[in-house]
Amino acid sequence: MNDTQAPLDVYTFGPAWDIPVLTASPFGVKLITWLRMQDLPHRVHVENNPGKGPKGKCPWVMVDGQALGDSEMVIETIKQRRGIRTDTGLTPQQLALATAVRLMLEDHFHQVWEHELFIFDGGWKRAYEFFDQLPPGVRVLVRNVARSALRKQLHARGVGRHTHEQIVQMGIEDLDVIETLLGDGPFFFGEEPRDIDATVFGFLSLTYWTPSESPVWANLRSRRALCDYCERIRERYY
Numbered sequence: 001m002n003d004t005q006a007p008l009d010v011y012t013f014g015p016a017w018d019i020p021v022l023t024a025s026p027f028g029v030k031l032i033t034w035l036r037m038q039d040l041p042h043r044v045h046v047e048n049n050p051g052k053g054p055k056g057k058c059p060w061v062m063v064d065g066q067a068l069g070d071s072e073m074v075i076e077t078i079k080q081r082r083g084i085r086t087d088t089g090l091t092p093q094q095l096a097l098a099t100a101v102r103l104m105l106e107d108h109f110h111q112v113w114e115h116e117l118f119i120f121d122g123g124w125k126r127a128y129e130f131f132d133q134l135p136p137g138v139r140v141l142v143r144n145v146a147r148s149a150l151r152k153q154l155h156a157r158g159v160g161r162h163t164h165e166q167i168v169q170m171g172i173e174d175l176d177v178i179e180t181l182l183g184d185g186p187f188f189f190g191e192e193p194r195d196i197d198a199t200v201f202g203f204l205s206l207t208y209w210t211p212s213e214s215p216v217w218a219n220l221r222s223r224r225a226l227c228d229y230c231e232r233i234r235e236r237y238y
Ligand SMILES: N[C@@H](CCC(=O)N[C@@H](CS)C(=O)NCC(=O)O)C(=O)O
Pocket: 024, 025, 026, 027, 028, 050, 056, 057, 058, 059, 069, 070, 071, 072
């Protein structure tokens, strides 16, 4: 089946904490924001079990009857199959910068974010509310198992081996990079949103609008340009 008009079905974690975006997954926000930037019809389905996805992670998308995982691979596949060209006019250096920034957020800041929301006690105080979407009978068990699995995962990925203070420093350095590169905006590469804005918004928005007592959260909220950026993209696409 290759019905280019059919809405794309997106499966991702549900929202929590009254966030103004549709999912508590930064990769989910990235993907949904990108679909909205391209005006591609889509339906968002709450699925809190990443094990159901083809890569064992949220989000995933049904594209032409096939379940595809990994936000970036999904975007690349949709572009290819729908003949969509994005980021036209950007220089090779800008495209390379976008890739470097995306990987910094997805492979580094994501670990800081997960640690400071779900492992650091000042985040977990409220982060556990994410699991309130689950049926009461399994809620406590799932949230304890999920937190313990995440702790092990972050140790294996690397960031979980550092102290809270070191992790905070790492997160603030990432925010320095984003703030410097964003400059006066309004978007990452100037007047119009580009693909990289979907990723930047995915991570900044879920730091700006989620509750954690982490100094990384306070640091982001003290940066006017980053807060305005979140509000601007929310107004435009949500
Ligand atoms: N590279 C993947 C990363 C997806 C990812 O890490 N998703 C997280 C949620 S934000 C997840 O499913 N975590 C649950 C787990 O690892 O069990 C993408 O771009 O989609």
